[in-house]
Amino acid sequence: MMSAVPVYWFLMLSAVLFALGVAGFLFRRNIITVFMSIELMLNAVNLSFVTFSYQLKQVNGHLFTFFVMVVAAAEAAVGLAIILTVFKNRSTLNIDEVNSLKN
Amino acid sequence: MDVILFLIFAIVAVVCAINVVVQTHPISSAVSLIGVMGSLAILYLLLGAEFIAAAQVIVYAGAVMVLFVFVIMLLNAGAEVRRGRSLMVQLLGIPLLISFLGLVAWFVERIYPPTARVQFGGFTGGTPRAIGQALFTTYLLPFEVTSILILIAILGAIVLARKEID
Structure with missing residues (x-):
């Protein structure tokens, strides 16, 4: 059993990736990079789902991962269309300059 | 063997994820993100999730x-301009993230003792056959709702990309 990986290593890797995704989401100013950080967080959660699925010996976690992937693909399509529209109207990708709702 | 495989791809994933966050140019972040996703696919294989890895x-x-x-290519996105952040973000950002990580690590360590282990081939229920069976019996309604979601997403993307908003 020495060659086996402890289950919590996978969960720790998932937590590290999620924390990095949160850091990118909060600290970055480029709208595309912020969007990529969201994808990173979704991937981290997917790893957790698959790990729990292994631990409980059930296939349900894989199904959740599958649905998360589908939603992420739809989100990427709509989000990038929104980014295109913002860039067409504002000619900027900096999220600090898109603040017309503020004043 | 499993441990070596896990360590290699976990380190690749973490290094690429750090690269996603610290690179200033979006295209470097995108390539690093592909690295994260590729190494996660290998880890899914290790966990017996063949269909999900594919x-x-x-x-x-x-x-x-x-x-x-x-x-990124279409918008010709350049490198991000670094500007000074507020003092609170500089002082509290990294410690807060580390404390969040520590809290999660503590919970995980409490819930999953080191005796629970992952071995390649320990779970073989992730085949396309098993997933298809679950998808078309237990999860039939979510599957159908997903198709409507994708239809709405396609329509939304077309409308957004076409219309001029002033």
């Missing part, structure tokens, strides 16, 4: 990231 490579590393790279 879908990860095809859908995420393939379709979604091509869309990202396409938009």
Whole structure:
């Protein structure tokens, strides 16, 4: 059993990736990079789902991962269309300059 | 063997994820994100999720990231300008993240003792056959709702990309 990986290593890797995704989401100013950080967080959660699925010996976690992937693909399509529209109207990708709702 | 495989791809994933966050140019972030997704696909294989590993490579590393790279190229996005952040963010940002990580690590360590282990081949229920069976029996309604979601997303993307908003 020495060659086996402890289950919590996978969960720790998932937590590290999620924390990095949160850091990118909060600290970055480029709208595309912020969007990529969201994808990173979704991937981290997917790893957790698959790990729990292994631990409980059930296939349900894989199904959740599958649905998360589908939603992420739809989100990427709509989000990038929104980014295109913002860039067409504002000619900027900096999220600090898109603040017309503020004043 | 499993431990070596896990360590290699976990380190690749973490290094690429750090690269996603610290790189200033979006295209470097996108390429690093592809690295994260590829190494996660290997880890899914280790956990016995064959179908999910294939879908990860095809859908995420393939379709979604091509869309990202396409938009970055189309908008000719340049490197991000670094500007001074507020003092509170500089002082509290990293410690808060580390404490969040420590809290999660503590919970995980409490819930999963080191005796619970992952071995390659320990779970073989992730085949396309098993997933298809679950998808078309237990999860039939979510599956159908998903198709409507994708239809709405396609319509939304077309309308957004076409219309001029002033």
